[in-house]
Amino acid sequence: MASQVQNNKDYNHLLTIWNDYFNKPAKETIDLQDNVHNMIILFYKLFQENDSIIEYQHTPNLIECKIDIQQLFKLIDDGEQLQSLFINDPQDWINSISLAISSLNNNKKVICRLHNIPLSKKLASQDIGKYIAIMGTIITTGSSKLLLERACFVCISCDEYEKYYVNSDGSIPKVNQCNKCGSSNTMKLDRNRSDAVLYQKIKLNELQIEVELRDLYVNCFMSGDEIIVHGIVKTIQDEQKSSLYVKYIQAYHVKHEQINESFTRHEIKTVNDLAKSGELFYALINNFCPSIYGHEIVKAGLLLSLVGGSTCNRNASxxxxxxxxxxxxxxxxxxxxxxxxxxxxxxxxxxxxxxxxxxxxxxxxxxxxxxxxxxxxxxxxxxxxxxxxxxxxxxxxxxxxxxxxxxxxxxxxxxxxxxxxxxxxxxxxxxxxxxxxxxxxxxxxxxxxxxxxxDLIYLLIDEPDMERDQKLSEHIMNFHNMKTSRIKFNNTDDVKTPNAYRTLNERLHSNQINQELPYQLMKKIIAHVKNIKSVLTLGAQKLIASYYLKIRQTAFGMPITSRQLESLIRLSQAKAKLCLRQEVTEEDAQFAIDIFEESRFDCFISGLGNQSTNKKGQASSINNSKNIGTLSKPKQTQIFLDELHKVSLQKDSYEFSMEELKNTARKINLQVGDLGDFISKLNYDCMLIMRGNNVYELNYKR
Missing domain, CATH: 3.40.50.300 (P-loop containing nucleotide triphosphate hydrolases)
Known part of the structure; x- marks a missing residue:
């Protein structure tokens, strides 16, 4: 190390601010046999010539300097020896860099923040005293406080003062004698002249270790933030057991984690080919939880929820x-x-x-x-x-x-x-x-x-189905036998049925993509498409708006509010993202409407028992007297109001007498207990409005 320093040049002026960075006795002149002195001179010369590797951030009281440690190693000739010193004693390294940069900036206070070292997966006892980098999520945040770094003692005899670093356990050192006049028991602590910094403790969940934040990092991070911490592993004695020590990290560089999911060339080609052919979304559905047979609509909804939308209020579905x-x-x-x-x-x-x-x-x-x-x-x-x-x-x-x-x-x-x-x-x-x-x-x-x-509520009911149960059993057997062949659906009916009249479930069944995607690749795709900002086209806006207005006028049982409109927007944006598009087309909007209608149909009309479904996948109105009595009261109410609406269209009037209401109830075999109480409840809910003389008006404007 000494060979790198020119002996004929005076660097003694660097030692004038020694006490600001080192908790060691200062020497009057440079000692070329001292590794720390050599490091200070080396960094002083290095930063004179390569100031560009330092990222400065100036504040009124100090200078924050961020340095990429890998770039610094490349600039040093004897890099291996310095790396060894950095690993064994990083504190001297950091202090030497800080002192050198401070000397180049008019002796202003400098904080050095080194970064870009490999992440550590775990901490062992051998890591104590070393400079490491860990990644984790903040689960605990403490309140900010003032931490005393150097205590100032004033002699009451000669009025001279001296500063001493606090002990490693945080206690203030005891000073009995003045070094200037030699008086004993005259040193008094002066809190106003003492050096203190802001201090805060946080805790990471991955390694369950506490991290000490100081200076500019205090109150900059919240619970739930994912961060990468560079710092020195230290220990402190446990408060209750004197023989027990607790590890913690004194942070020097902290930043929010940025997840970069890098694709291989083969993965990029696979994803691009699927996207160009319009099969990427269906390939993701077919590879979603392959151990579960069927449930394509549910898997599609889960994919849309994982991706989310691009709205202003909230993106989560x-x-x-x-x-x-x-x-x-x-x-x-x-x-x-x-x-x-x-x-x-x-x-x-x-x-x-x-x-x-x-x-x-x-x-x-x-x-x-x-x-x-x-x-x-x-x-x-x-x-x-x-x-x-x-x-x-x-x-x-x-x-x-x-x-x-x-x-x-x-x-x-x-x-x-x-x-x-x-x-x-x-x-x-x-x-x-x-x-x-x-x-x-x-x-x-x-x-x-x-x-x-x-946004989406799916109802999964276990109903006997011979064909589906047979395919399900074959799928389970193949899965447990580690066979990779997938169950193929019989699409002979789909060939005869035009696509416009297929239900969503039939369309998803007909798009069976043989491309297998490992879950690691699916994870990368989802992380990538979440960052896409998708915008609705004019056609998509009109389609969603018209559907929203329609269900607002016709919905009973399920309240339709602006939340459902925002849900449709988010779902259509998520569908466009999963197709790697920035524009939401009418096709995306229609898919969002279909999958929303499926979830709404399952949740609020499933109580219809043996309901029938038309070719468009919509619930057919059921007024079979054999089925009505087995339904829940809300479902019977909906059917009763639907029947009243039909009668009102025939007689061109929304007004009904009590006798007409009773006849309609008998016609559909309504079983809700006392009919008078039932009519009073509908009146209270503003579905039937009483006009006097036992005449009610149907508040059902389609």
Missing amino acids: HCLLVGDPGQGKSQLLKFAHLLSTRSIYVSGTAVSQCGLTCSVNHKNDDTIIDAGALVLADNGVCCLDEIDKMQSQHYALLEAMEQQTITLAKSAVMCQFYARTTIIATANPAQGHFNKTKSLIENLKIQNTLLSRF
Whole structure:
């Protein structure tokens, strides 16, 4: 190292600010046998000639310097020896660089931030004292405080002062004698002259390790942020056990994590070929959770939820899977969890409200905020399995699902966290199996305020079907025998049926793509397409608007609000993204309408029992007297109002006498108990408006 330094040049002026960076006694002259002195001179000369490798950030009180460590190694001739010194004693390295840069900038205070070193997957005892880089999600944030770095002691005899670094355990050193006048017991701590920095503790979930933030990094990060930390691993003695030490990282460089999913050339060709042929979206559906047979509509909806839209309010499209046990809901949920680059999986049987949102704890006069699942899944997916088991926590989801934030106001702490997460949940019926004679709310015991926030709700019912059960058994056998062949659907009927009259399920069945995509590639595709900003074309806008106005006028049982309109926009944008398009076409809008209609049909019309479906996939009106009495009360109400509307068209009047209402009820075999109470309830709900003399007007404008 000494050979790199010119002996004939005086560098003694570099030692004038030695005490600002080193907790060691200063020497009066440069010692070429001292490795630290040699490093200071080397960096001083290096930065004089290569100032461009330093990224400066000037503030009124200090200079922040970010340096790529790999570029620095390339500029040093004796790089291997310096790398060895950096690994063994990074603190001297950082202090030497800071002192050298400070000398080049009029001795102004400098903070050196080194970055771009390989990430560490785990921490061992050998890593103590080394400079490492780790990546993790913040689960705990502490309050900001002032940390004393150098204590200033003033002699009451000679009025001279000296500064001493605090001890490694954070305690203030004891100074009894003045070095200027030699007086004993005259040194007094002067807090106003002492050097202090802002200080904050955070905790990462991956390695469960605390990180100390200082200076400009304090209050810059929130719970749920994914960050990459460069710093020195240190230890501190445990407060309760003197022989126990706890590891922590003193951070020098912190930045938000940027996930870069790089594609290989073969993967790029595969994706581009599928996109050009218009088969990418269908290939993703066919490769989504291959262990589950069928459910193509559900898989398509889950893909749209994972991608989300590009709207101003919120991009998340929430999805709920409801149905009988054994239908593969949990497996579909776990596969969606696997495909997201940032995802949290939570079981409804073992979660609290604080576990979903956030909590406040007090430790040693410090206020600590612990993040919950919704905050940790910010800009990702939160998978809630068996959401029906967490009824007391349902209200905690309302704000996060609509406003995409979590507001905390407890224990004298008021703050707000981002929760821009997509919620994908599963639920089982309260009685074990879905009861078609009851509504969805009665089956799940979930309030409508929560259900209305889901963009898609799918109902999976276990019904005997000989052909489907045979294919399902073959699929399961092949899967367990590790056979890669897929079940082919019989599309002979689809060939005869024009595409315009096919249901969505038939269209998805007819697009069986043989291209196999591993889940790692699917994960890259989803991460890539999420960043696409898709815009609706004029044709797509008109199609969605006309459909929204139509269901606003005709919907009974399911409330239709502006939320459904925004859902349609997000779903159409997600469909365009999955086809690698920036423009939402009419085809994308129609697909969004079809998949929305399928979920709406399943949830609110499934109680019709043996319903029939026309060629366009819409529910046919059923007024068969043999079926009406077996339906739930909301379904019978809907059919009763539909029948009144037909009668009103025939007689060209919306007014009905009580006798006409009774005749209509008998005609469809309405079984709702006392008919008078039923009519009074419809009057209270403004569906039938009483005009006097037992005359009611149907408030049903189509």
